[in-house]
Amino acid sequence: MARRRVYSGWSAGIAPAVPSAAPGEFDLVAQMKVLRFLGYFVLVVIVAAASFAGYIAISGIATYTPEKVNLRVEVTPAKVERGRKYASMLCISCHLDPSTGTLTGKRLADVPASFGVAYSKNASACNDLQSL
Secondary structure, eight states, X not given: OOOOOOOOOGGGXXXXXXXXXXXXXXXXXXXXXXXXXXXXHHHHHHHHHHHXXXXXHHHOOOOOOOOOOOOOOOOOHHHHHHHHHHIIIIIHHXXXXXXXXXXXXXXXXXXXXXXXXXXXXXXOSOOOOTXX
């Protein structure tokens, strides 16, 4: 089945109509427009990323010295009890040394031998946790 091309006359000031692709066929002109748009978009993204990287390389990453935080916590029996509860739920299984009863760390037996011997860190500057 032949496609019929319909053209309007240039004399009337109207551009000729472009025949559309048949169903199942690709319109090459439309594909080229889409690919050109995507190419320009990718180019803009690459240029923007390179510009940002260049800016960071020239200006450097900002650094600053953090100020010392003056934090004072009011010690109340309720807060101490809540801390003991959190420590018993989260910390004791790995950090409680059974020989001393403090959170000074212990050898972790669950670590596979292929990783070597591992010890947990001292989780507290306070060693007054005998009552846990």
